[in-house]
Amino acid sequence: MTETLPEPTPKKLFIKTYGCQMNVYDSDRMADALAPHGYQPAASMEEADLVVLNTCHIREKASEKVFSELGRLRELRDERRAGGQDLMIGVAGCVAQAEGDEIVRRAPAVDLVFGPQSYHRLPELIARAHNGAKVVETEFPPEDKFAHLPPAKREVTVKRGLTAFLTVQEGCDKFCSFCVVPYTRGAETSRPVEQVLAEARNLAEAGVRELTLLGQNVNAYHGLDARGRSVGLGELCFRLAEIEGIARIRYTTSHPLDMTDELIAAHRELDALMPYLHLPVQSGSDRILKAMNRRHTAEQYLDVIARIRAARPDMALSGDFIVGFPGETEADFAATLEIARLTGYASAFTFKYSIRPGTPGAELPDQIEEAVKIERLARLNAQIAQQTRDFAQSCVGRVLPVLIEKPGRNPGQVGGRSPYLQAVHMPGPERLIGTIMPVEIVAVGNNSLSGKIVTDAEPISASVIESSAVAAHIA
Ligand code: 5AD
Ligand code: SF4
Numbered sequence: 001m002t003e004t005l006p007e008p009t010p011k012k013l014f015i016k017t018y019g020c021q022m023n024v025y026d027s028d029r030m031a032d033a034l035a036p037h038g039y040q041p042a043a044s045m046e047e048a049d050l051v052v053l054n055t056c057h058i059r060e061k062a063s064e065k066v067f068s069e070l071g072r073l074r075e076l077r078d079e080r081r082a083g084g085q086d087l088m089i090g091v092a093g094c095v096a097q098a099e100g101d102e103i104v105r106r107a108p109a110v111d112l113v114f115g116p117q118s119y120h121r122l123p124e125l126i127a128r129a130h131n132g133a134k135v136v137e138t139e140f141p142p143e144d145k146f147a148h149l150p151p152a153k154r155e156v157t158v159k160r161g162l163t164a165f166l167t168v169q170e171g172c173d174k175f176c177s178f179c180v181v182p183y184t185r186g187a188e189t190s191r192p193v194e195q196v197l198a199e200a201r202n203l204a205e206a207g208v209r210e211l212t213l214l215g216q217n218v219n220a221y222h223g224l225d226a227r228g229r230s231v232g233l234g235e236l237c238f239r240l241a242e243i244e245g246i247a248r249i250r251y252t253t254s255h256p257l258d259m260t261d262e263l264i265a266a267h268r269e270l271d272a273l274m275p276y277l278h279l280p281v282q283s284g285s286d287r288i289l290k291a292m293n294r295r296h297t298a299e300q301y302l303d304v305i306a307r308i309r310a311a312r313p314d315m316a317l318s319g320d321f322i323v324g325f326p327g328e329t330e331a332d333f334a335a336t337l338e339i340a341r342l343t344g345y346a347s348a349f350t351f352k353y354s355i356r357p358g359t360p361g362a363e364l365p366d367q368i369e370e371a372v373k374i375e376r377l378a379r380l381n382a383q384i385a386q387q388t389r390d391f392a393q394s395c396v397g398r399v400l401p402v403l404i405e406k407p408g409r410n411p412g413q414v415g416g417r418s419p420y421l422q423a424v425h426m427p428g429p430e431r432l433i434g435t436i437m438p439v440e441i442v443a444v445g446n447n448s449l450s451g452k453i454v455t456d457a458e459p460i461s462a463s464v465i466e467s468s469a470v471a472a473h474i475a
Contacts, residue, residue, distance in 0.1 A: 019056025169215025234266035280320035284339030324373030
């Protein structure tokens, strides 16, 4: 006779995610790890038994947001307790890793603090916190967390949509002098090829059509295959593209020095690899690049871009910039404007330098005044905004393959993404969701393009998901 385990009592979980796409992925994996223990998603913090803040430490503002949210959560917990109930509060992510015990000291309402390498141990950590202990877990455990994290249930993946993140690499060994990542996410590691393929097959089987491979330094990926051979990101993309249903692959975020010939060749040869690349340069000044410990010059960056464009002439580029790094002069900043112009970004993210304690940049003399940072940021933003508009405008009149992802804002409309990651809205029936259709771009909106499905055209790639999966996406 088989013994049946009692059903776990249903509890409600709310995860608030800050920061990058890897945190979005991690939050889903935490939810997946807790689902077998009876935790269902809560619609709001007010409904939850457990609230986890999945935090970001990359800039000061991101870190400080966490403490103000913890203040509000303490009030919520106090109200609950006054009503004879309780609320458990957890802090995960990079602030948890960087601040550890300090979080419990500053915000004593917090029950558990755990870093990104401990997510597979979450059920056990919660059990310890239930027993009244304050749990602070910021070790880098020797076991592979990915091997212990359960996959999402099929219906959960279906609900999450046609595009999915998949972390293939974590951590960073580059030690750019402004950046906390090597300290919060640890040394660079790559997940084994078979593990990545298995997760991708699960996603594809639940209707996912587009994968975005994630890593702090994703193009440095070098996972081992079943025979113990080291495989680079280009080869991994080829293997992933063989999976039925996977029509599009993207990856982010990359370092210019890790754009290998193999990866660039993959952009030439693999149609599934989208012609959109996020390749941060941070600054256009060699002096500042050196002080940032980026290990390349402006010319070397432009040379990498030229090689990529030779392989894939329609490659759209995106980047990250930091203005006001210590010692940055007006001439250095002019070089940043110039490299942005020469690269011709389709989009870019721009930041004011933010001192991160413990990084070499924090110790540098010649910190730049806030007013100067604000003024330079505004100038860079104006230029990037113009470049983004120019790029969007250059798409008008072109027919682009669009992955139809969801119903549009208005009835009779659908929404999707171009190969260049632009949102595209167009008239069309919902049964097209999951297909890739040729769409003529007719106009540029604020943050999206308007298009017209080329009538009489066959889908470029048909949907492979069942109607029930489509229905769930639409619901
Ligand atoms: N200050 C400002 N921006 C930063 N970034 C990383 N660290 C800092 C910092 N200390 C930016 C970089 C990076 C992006 C993820 O965040 O541009 O590429
Ligand atoms: Fe941070 Fe990226 Fe530099 Fe690594 S390569 S230290 S993640 S900015």
